[in-house]
Amino acid sequence: MDSPVQIPFKSFLQLKRDDPSAVYLQIVFGFIRAIQAGLLPEGTRLPGTRVLCKLLEVNRNTLIKALQDLESQGFIEILPNKGIFILSDQKQKKTAHVPAATAANATPFTFQRSAILENPTETSDLPYQFNDGQPDIRLVHNDVLARLYVSKLKRRRNLVAREHIQARSHEQFKAHFANFLNLTRGIRISTANLLTAGSHEISLYLAAKLLISPGDKVVVASPGYYLPNMTLADSGAHIIPAPVDEDGLLTQVLQEICEAQPIRLLYLTSNYHYPTTACLSAKRRMEVVELANRYGFVILEDDYDYDFHYDNNPVLPLAAFDAKDRVVYVGSFGRSLPSGFAYGFVAGPADFIRELEKHQNILEPGKDVIKEQVLTDWIQDGEVHRLSKKNRKIYQERRDGFVALLQAKLGSRIRFRVPPRGLAVWVEWLEDFSLVKLQKECAARGLFLPKTILYQTKGLTATRIGFGNLDPEEMAAAVEILRQSLEAVLQYR
Template sequence: MDSPVQIPFKSFIQLKPEDATALYLQIVFEFIKAIQTGLLPEGTKLPGTRILCKLLQVNRNTLIKAFQDLELQGWIEILPNKGTFILSEKKEKKKTDYIFTEKNNSQSAAFTFKHSTILEDPKEISTIPYQFNDGLPDLRLVQTDVLARLYVSKLKGQKSTKTWEQIQTKSHLNFKIQFSNFLNVTRGIRISTSNLLTTNSHEISLYLVTKLLISAGDKVVVASPGYYISNMTLSDSGAQIITIPVDKDGINTEDLKQICEKQQIRILYLTSNYHYPTTTSLSAKRRMEILELANRYGFVIIEDDYDFDFHYDNNPVLPLASLDSNERVVYIGSFGRSLPAGFGYGFIAAPSAFIKELEKHQNILEPGIDVIKEQVLTEWIKEGEVHRLSKKNKKIYKERRDYFVLLLKEKLEGKIKFQVPLRGLAIWVEWLDNFNLIRLQKQCAINGLFLPKTILYQTKNLTATRLGFGHFDTAEMENAVKILRQSLDEIT
C-alpha cells in the first residue's frame, strides 16, 4: 500500500472552520464518510498526527480529540509505536464467520508499481446464514432453462460460409438496433444505434465515461449521501468531488446553483430516478432546473439509472435524458439485472461523436463481442420475452417489498422511519435512537445476520441503513428482521 502521506486527504476531507459544528466533529464525520465510501479502506495506515495536522491545517489537539472519538466509535485503531489504522475486522473473525476479501499486503513484488488508495474493494463476504445487501435481485427467479436452450440453439446455428468477423458485425448491429428500440420504448429517449454503446457491465460504462470526461483537478458534484462505487471511480479519475445534500425531492438545486456561481463545474453525477442510497426520486421541478443549470453553466450531467428494471407503478418516472434537448446528458444504465451473471449489460446513451470516441477505448478494454449472448438477447427483446420476464419479476418483487414493509412496521415500530419506494429492491431506513451502527453490525453477526459496512450510514445528524429485500423470500425476511430487532434491543 502507498505511504499514508500520499493519500489525497484534501480531496475528500472537506473542513469548514466557519461552520457552527465543532472542528473536531467535522473531522470525525468526514473520516467516517471516507471510510464508508471506500476512500479509506480497512487496514489503511494513517499519517502521524503532526503530518496530518499540516495536511488538513488543524490544531494537533483538535485532531487527537477527533481520533479519540473515532477510536471510541470503532472506526480506527491506535496501536502504540505502530500507528493509527482504519479498523480491521481480523479480531472479529474468531467470534463470527466473517470472511473478508482482503489483499495480502505482506507479500511484495521484486519491482515497483503504482498502488491505489482509492480503488480498494470495500465489499465484504460472509458465510453468516442471513445477509442484507444494498438491493440485489434473487437469482433463484431466473429462467435459466430458457436461456440455456436459446444459447445452445444459437451456438449450433453458427454454421455459415461467412467469416467470424462478418458474423460479429451483423449480430452486433442487430443487437444494437433491437436494444436502442427497447430503450426508446421503455425509457422515452430518442436514440439510434449511433447514440448507443453497450458494455459488459454498468461499472465499465461509468469507467469509460469518466475516462473521457474528467481530467485531474476537474470539479465534480455528487449527492451526499452517495454511491461508494461511483465515488471511487470519480476520485480515481482525478476529480475533485464536491458534495451537496439530498432531501425528499432529490438533490438540492439551490445548493448546486450557488456552487456553479462560485466555481467551474465539469460534471454533475446523479442517480435521478432512484437516488442511491436514499431511494428518493428527483422531482419534476428540479429536473427542469438541473437541465437549465447545465445549459447555463456548461457542465455535463452523468445520469446513472442503475435500477430502472424494478419499478412498481404503471407510469415510471422517465430519465433526464428523455428531456435533454441540448445534449448535456450522458445516460448510463444496466440491463438484465435479473438475468444470470454474464447475460447482463451496461450501456451508454450519448451524442454520436462521444460514442464514437468511447468505442476507441472500449476496443482496448473489451475487444471481443460475445456473439451468442447478443443473439440470445436480441431474440428475447424481439420476441417480447424481456417484457414478459420483467412483468413477472416485478409482481414478485412488489409482493416482497410490501411484505418487507409490513415486517419493518411490525417489528421495528417506534425505532425507525422510512418511505415506501416506488422502485428498486432496497428500503432506506433511518434509525430514531442514537447508537453506533458498527456495534449493531457486530451484534447482528453474533446472532446470525450479516450487515456489510457498505449499507451503513452514520453522521452527526443521520443514522441510517439501506436494507435490500429482493433476494429474500418471506421466511428469510421474517428471520432477518427478527434478528435485526433482537440485536438492536441487545445494544440499546
C-alpha cells in the first residue's frame, strides 16, 4: 500500500472556514464519505497527527477531536506507538484504475455539497437487532386500514370535483386532528394554528427553515438527537450544547448561555429526551418558559414519541402552558400505523402556520384525500384511541419484560431507569470498555447494534437500546447475546 502521506486528502477533505459547521465535524464527515466511497479501504494507515495537521492546515486539538469522534463511531482505530488505521468493513470499489482525485470529481458540473447531512442509518441481516426505539411493524393493522382505504376509493363522489373535495376534506381532517390534539395533549389550538405534513421529519425541516437564519445561535440538549441536530445545523444554526441530568435540561446552564449571548432558539424534547429518556421536571418546565419570555428566544418543542406513554396521566407538553406564543410544537401521529398513514404536524401562531404552508405547497403540493378521510373516520369513531390503547398495553408488557431481563442478566454492570414512555431504555455501563468492540462481539453472535445507539465519551459509556421491535423470545435471546458479548469484551480488554 502507498505511503499514507501520498493519500490525496485534499480530494475528499475540502475544509471551509466560513461553513457554519465546526471544522472538526467537516473532518469527521469527510473521512466517513471517503471510507464509504472506498477511497480509504480497510487497513489503510493514516499519517501521524502532526503530518495530518500540516496537510489539512488545522490545529492539533481540532484534529484530535475529529479522530476521537471517528474512533468512537468505529471508523478508525488508534493504536499507541503503531499508528491510526481505517477500521471499516467498507471495501474499496473496483474502478478502471481511475485516480482517487479524479473519481471524486467525476461530475462535470459543480453543485452545493453538505458536510452536515450525512445518513447515519445502518442496515443488517443479523437475526436479532436493537434500534433506537422503533415500533414493531408486525403489530400494524394493515387489514383494517386497507379495507377503509379501498371503501373510500370506491365512492364515486371522490372522483368528482377533486380540487373542491380536496380542500374541504383537508379542512375537515385538520378540524378533527386539532380537536384530537387538544383532547390528548392539553393544547388549545384551532385549524389556523395547525399544519399537518407527510412526516415528522418534514414538519421539523419546515419549522427550522423558517425559524433559523445563518449564524443564529441555537441551544440543544447534550447528548442530543442527531437527526434534528443535523437539520438545525443545515439551516445555518450555530449549535450550543447544554447538559442534561435525570430531570432533563439544566436550566441554570441555559440561563448562563442566555446571559452571555443572544439566543434565537431552544430545541427541546421535553417529555422524552432523546437519547436519555429523561422527562423535564415540572419546575424546569416553568423555568424554561420563563427564560424564553425573559430573553426572547423561541422554544422548538419536539414531541416525537407521544404515542407511547404508559402512565394514566401523561405529562403535557410545554405548548399546553404557553401563554405568550413562544413555543412551536412539532410532533408525530400514528407511529403504530403503516408508514404511509403516519403524520407529522406543527402547532404555532396562525401567521407562522400560514407562512409554513407556503413552503409546504412546494414540498407537498397535493393532499392524499383518501388517506385523510380514512383517518378522519378513525378519529371520529374512536378507533385511534382503541388502537393506541391496545398497542400501549403490548409495548408496556414488552418494556416491563425487557427491564426485567436487563436487571437479571446485566444488573451489576449497568445503571438505568425504567422509562415512563417510549420504546427504548437508556443504559449506562458501569465498567470501562470499548462500545465498538462490544458491537463487534454482538455481531459475531448474531445481534446488530447500530452505531447511532452507542454513546461513548471520556466520562460516559452508554447505549440507547430499543425494545419495541422485539417480541419476548427475541428479547430474551438478544439480551443473552449482549451479556455474552460483554463478558468477552471485559475478558480481553
